Amino acid sequence: MNYAPNSAAARDIANVLHPYTNLRKHEEKGPLIITKGQGVHVWDDQGNRYIEGMAGLWCASLGWNEEELIEAAVKQMRELPYYHGFTHKSSMPSIDLAEKLKSIAPADFSKVFFVNSGSEANDTQVKLVRYYNNAVGRPEKKKIIGRIKGYHGVTVAAASLTGIPLNHKSFDLPIEGVRHTDCPHHYRYAEPGESEEEFSTRLAKNLEELIIKEGPETVAAFIAEPVMGAGGVIVPPEGYFEKIQAVLTKYDVWMIADEVITGFMRTGNMWGSQTFGIRPNTLSCAKQLSSAYLPIAAVMVDDPIYQAIADESKSIGAFGHGYTYSGHPVSAAVALRTLQLYEERNTLAHVQAIYPAFQKRLKALADHPLVGEARGVGLVGAVELVADKPSKREFAATDGVAAQCVEFAQAHGVILRAIGAGAVTICPPLMIEEGQIHEIFDALEKALDDTDGWVNKKGLR
Ligand code: PMP
Numbered sequence: 001m002n003y004a005p006n007s008a009a010a011r012d013i014a015n016v017l018h019p020y021t022n023l024r025k026h027e028e029k030g031p032l033i034i035t036k037g038q039g040v041h042v043w044d045d046q047g048n049r050y051i052e053g054m055a056g057l058w059c060a061s062l063g064w065n066e067e068e069l070i071e072a073a074v075k076q077m078r079e080l081p082y083y084h085g086f087t088h089k090s091s092m093p094s095i096d097l098a099e100k101l102k103s104i105a106p107a108d109f110s111k112v113f114f115v116n117s118g119s120e121a122n123d124t125q126v127k128l129v130r131y132y133n134n135a136v137g138r139p140e141k142k143k144i145i146g147r148i149k150g151y152h153g154v155t156v157a158a159a160s161l162t163g164i165p166l167n168h169k170s171f172d173l174p175i176e177g178v179r180h181t182d183c184p185h186h187y188r189y190a191e192p193g194e195s196e197e198e199f200s201t202r203l204a205k206n207l208e209e210l211i212i213k214e215g216p217e218t219v220a221a222f223i224a225e226p227v228m229g230a231g232g233v234i235v236p237p238e239g240y241f242e243k244i245q246a247v248l249t250k251y252d253v254w255m256i257a258d259e260v261i262t263g264f265m266r267t268g269n270m271w272g273s274q275t276f277g278i279r280p281n282t283l284s285c286a287k288q289l290s291s292a293y294l295p296i297a298a299v300m301v302d303d304p305i306y307q308a309i310a311d312e313s314k315s316i317g318a319f320g321h322g323y324t325y326s327g328h329p330v331s332a333a334v335a336l337r338t339l340q341l342y343e344e345r346n347t348l349a350h351v352q353a354i355y356p357a358f359q360k361r362l363k364a365l366a367d368h369p370l371v372g373e374a375r376g377v378g379l380v381g382a383v384e385l386v387a388d389k390p391s392k393r394e395f396a397a398t399d400g401v402a403a404q405c406v407e408f409a410q411a412h413g414v415i416l417r418a419i420g421a422g423a424v425t426i427c428p429p430l431m432i433e434e435g436q437i438h439e440i441f442d443a444l445e446k447a448l449d450d451t452d453g454w455v456n457k458k459g460l461r
Helices: 008-015 023-029 067-079 092-104 118-135 156-161 196-214 240-250 272-276 303-316 329-344 347-367 401-411 434-458
Strands: 034-038 041-044 049-052 109-115 143-147 178-181 219-224 254-258 282-285 297-302 371-377 380-388 417-419 423-426
Touching (some): 049 434, 067 329, 092 109, 109 118, 118 219, 118 254, 118 282, 118 303, 143 156, 196 219, 196 240, 240 254, 297 303, 347 371, 347 434, 380 401, 380 434, 401 423, 401 434, 423 434
Parallel strands (some): 219 254, 254 282
Antiparallel strands (some): 034 041, 041 049, 109 297, 282 297, 380 423, 417 423
């Protein structure tokens, strides 16, 4: 496309290096420039309105014009716009937020470490695994097992835990000491006739075999999202985490729960760990922690881990890890206000009241000729588009079918996301109303019909 030389689109193309974007395609296609938001809606610079069916990147839980959060930020900026937590310093928002987070956490955590993003949280997890095991005198126990299609971020260590080729290829990742076990996607990877329970048993057995092969004395931790998000919204099969947890306990391997997407009610409970019976030793959370109004994330650790790293810090001189903006007072104040608003407005009851309608509309899409599977839990879901339903044959990645479906949905006024060759994901703000859920699915149904026609016209079956 040709953009006027001084248009915002031309300036974007000339100046911005975009994350997660096919950069050559971007030079042709240009950006969708979002200029304002209100409630679940955002507007582009041409005045088109969309429902943000992904809450941005699975994060803007309270929608786009929450005055309470803006006020919390302004108030904190006026009082103390910045301070840090190094060398025995502190500030009130991080104290209040740490206490609040522990009080609502899904396990008995001892301490909260603040960071600025999910990637930094998981990078911190890797460093904690190393620091802890050095502290307790077993320096050989350092390996971390992630999962194929797991997503844990993009910094060097977090991207290594991630099990998605796009995040490794050409970046020379993963780093040493990371292994990946099976993706728990029953629809894709179960043997013919294998029940969910049997599939879970097999995956737990494979995990056990991997730990034995590596040597249990070398395997320190397992990291998992309760529901895989960026891998395509993969909901664990029956019995999965129960069986995985048993293996981890047997070999003294930590469970790291990556609740960056699932934390704060996304799955219908406060935490995905509660929905799926996960017993984490440490936990990462981010995104809906501040409704995405400011960057903040957190790692929570249990007491045995805290005690060991505290001793180690004493013998070394300090716990030599921390960011300039760890516990940034403005971000922490906004996060604290977010958690208060969830309580004041009883967001959990709201989510529990509306998610059945969301799941009903989602699951009904399984009847569509293009949809191989419609899966989800709480207020998150995905449809998987397939070239042939009985054989589950996928479209080629280069066909861009899911991306095309998302384009059609956008033309019908709803922003969704395409993942890989076939998944279209939906993850609206938690404060969405039931009527707006129907608007999303009405648009997606039309988009699926449009895509079906497009696929036929292009002869992609
Ligand atoms: N973990 C999970 C489960 C995520 O979904 C994400 C981001 N989508 C991350 C980690 C990384 O978070 P960030 O993009 O804030 O670094």
